[in-house]
Amino acid sequence: MTYCVALRLDQGLLFMSDTRTNAGVDNISTFKKMFNWSVEGDRVITIMTAGNLATTQAVISLLDERSVVPADRKQTLLAAPTMFQVARLVGDTLKEVIHSQAEGQQESESTFSATMIVGGQIRGMEPRLFLIYPEGNFIEASEETPFFQIGETKYGRPIILRAFDPTMSFEEAIKLLYVSFDSTLKANLAVGMPLDMHAYKIDTFETGILSRVPPEDPYFKVISSGWGEALKEAFDKLPDFKF
Amino acid sequence: MTYCVALRLDQGLLFMSDTRTNAGVDNISTFKKMFNWSVEGDRVITIMTAGNLATTQAVISLLDERSVVPADRKQTLLAAPTMFQVARLVGDTLKEVIHSQAEGQQESESTFSATMIVGGQIRGMEPRLFLIYPEGNFIEASEETPFFQIGETKYGRPIILRAFDPTMSFEEAIKLLYVSFDSTLKANLAVGMPLDMHAYKIDTFETGILSRVPPEDPYFKVISSGWGEALKEAFDKLPDFKF
Numbered sequence: 483m484t485y486c487v488a489l490r491l492d493q494g495l496l497f498m499s500d501t502r503t504n505a506g507v508d509n510i511s512t513f514k515k516m517f518n519w520s521v522e523g524d525r526v527i528t529i530m531t532a533g534n535l536a537t538t539q540a541v542i543s544l545l546d547e548r549s550v551v552p553a554d555r556k557q558t559l560l561a562a563p564t565m566f567q568v569a570r571l572v573g574d575t576l577k578e579v580i581h582s583q584a585e586g587q588q589e590s591e592s593t594f595s596a597t598m599i600v601g602g603q604i605r606g607m608e609p610r611l612f613l614i615y616p617e618g619n620f621i622e623a624s625e626e627t628p629f630f631q632i633g634e635t636k637y638g639r640p641i642i643l644r645a646f647d648p649t650m651s652f653e654e655a656i657k658l659l660y661v662s663f664d665s666t667l668k669a670n671l672a673v674g675m676p677l678d679m680h681a682y683k684i685d686t687f688e689t690g691i692l693s694r695v696p697p698e699d700p701y702f703k704v705i706s707s708g709w710g711e712a713l714k715e716a717f718d719k720l721p722d723f724k725f
Numbered sequence: 726m727t728y729c730v731a732l733r734l735d736q737g738l739l740f741m742s743d744t745r746t747n748a749g750v751d752n753i754s755t756f757k758k759m760f761n762w763s764v765e766g767d768r769v770i771t772i773m774t775a776g777n778l779a780t781t782q783a784v785i786s787l788l789d790e791r792s793v794v795p796a797d798r799k800q801t802l803l804a805a806p807t808m809f810q811v812a813r814l815v816g817d818t819l820k821e822v823i824h825s826q827a828e829g830q831q832e833s834e835s836t837f838s839a840t841m842i843v844g845g846q847i848r849g850m851e852p853r854l855f856l857i858y859p860e861g862n863f864i865e866a867s868e869e870t871p872f873f874q875i876g877e878t879k880y881g882r883p884i885i886l887r888a889f890d891p892t893m894s895f896e897e898a899i900k901l902l903y904v905s906f907d908s909t910l911k912a913n914l915a916v917g918m919p920l921d922m923h924a925y926k927i928d929t930f931e932t933g934i935l936s937r938v939p940p941e942d943p944y945f946k947v948i949s950s951g952w953g954e955a956l957k958e959a960f961d962k963l964p965d966f967k968f
């Protein structure tokens with residue numbers, strides 16, 4: 483399992499992902515699920531992945547390889563003219579990989595399935611955020627729903643629905659995602675620390691603040707224990723039921 | 726989909742269920758998913774159901790029918806000597822029904838699957854709470870995990886994990902379940918009002934307070950809107966992230 487979230491803020495884009503992959507509960511490892519590309523002054527692109535690890539690694543490798551083969555230049559992350567074209571490239575690559583892995587196998591394509599979030603900004607245009615389906619098609623984040631989650635989305639969703647506001651600062655938004663991740667980590671063993679984070683400030687066209695949050699991160703601990711108490715206080719403040 | 730929760734409190738047992746059933750999103754109806762039996766002075770039994778409606782209705786009908794056919798008396802909800810035997814009876818009936826419905830069909834048994842929560846108290850013994858699997862076997866609520874959820878369990882789970890305490894009063898516990906149901910209702914259209922509730926006070930051996938909570942219930946509205954604000958306040962009180 484996996485948990486990744488991307489928020490579209492007025493201040494920019496915020497990405498966070500966990501790093502646990504598992505086959506059953508007795509075969510767990512740590513793998514990066516967040517990948518960044520940038521051409522300073524021109525574009526920043528971040529991709530987060532959920533699903534079959536062989537599939538997602540193949541997709542990322544293909545995208546990377548295409549970026550360095552000059553003949554294919556137009557079809558690369560670093561040369562695509564718009565974020566829409568970037569999303570299309572990622573979607574097509576994902577569809578291709580799933581098809582080729584499933585070919586000649588008895589298992590259905592769903593075994594090799596994966597979902598991705600693609601976000602970034604290209605000079606002269608707004609930052610954009612896409613959710614890519616295994617079929618290769620995609621949707622874009624809108625004013626009404628300016629965020630995407632993939633993987634184990636349910637435990638951490640209520641707090642995002644209640645507290646997210648695109649006008650919030652990066653500092654508040656990171657706090658929100660820590661709370662959302664904490665609820666998910668507590669409930670699903672297949673989501674695990676460390677977390678990867680990328681905070682991209684709008685119109686800077688360079689990789690923003692990248693950081694890896696280890697299990698012993700002091701601020702994460704403050705949020706994790708503080709949120710339990712804050713929730714209980716909030717709960718106590720509501721009026722009790724009366725028979 | 727469905728959402729049902731049962732809590733084992735020091736004061737007794739608390740059951741809550743939604744009433745929405747659906748086949749797709751364009752075929753929804755309201756059906757009871759909570760069923761109560763009692764013999765005053767001797768026993769109180771509550772069953773809540775999730776899964777295939779044809780299966781769960783058949784199970785409840787069979788359990789009801791057995792209760793009135795004198796020849797089968799020992800194998801009835803109303804005559805079983807212990808709550809363990811009650812759980813076994815429910816589990817066996819559920820397994821039987823799923824098998825018979827799946828027989829000769831192309832679909833796998835999982836199509837006809839269902840899960841149930843059984844709780845109650847028989848004179849001379851403690852109140853007990855069981856979760857019955859489609860295979861007919863079951864587990865019992867323990868000191869460490871004195872509650873069960875079935876159906877769409879994820880959205881409403883974090884608040885129960887954080888705030889539930891078996892020593893809490895019925896009044897607080899009902900508030901807790903309202904919050905948990907509110908988070909679930911907001912996130913999954915296949916869980917819907919009205920809610921059914923049964924609060925059974927320990928050692929009374931009679932049906933406790935039964936009530937149906939309609940969408941316009943004023944206390945539910947207070948909790949629903951109050952919780953949003955309380956969450957935001959709690960969230961604001963946590964320290965922001967610092968770069």
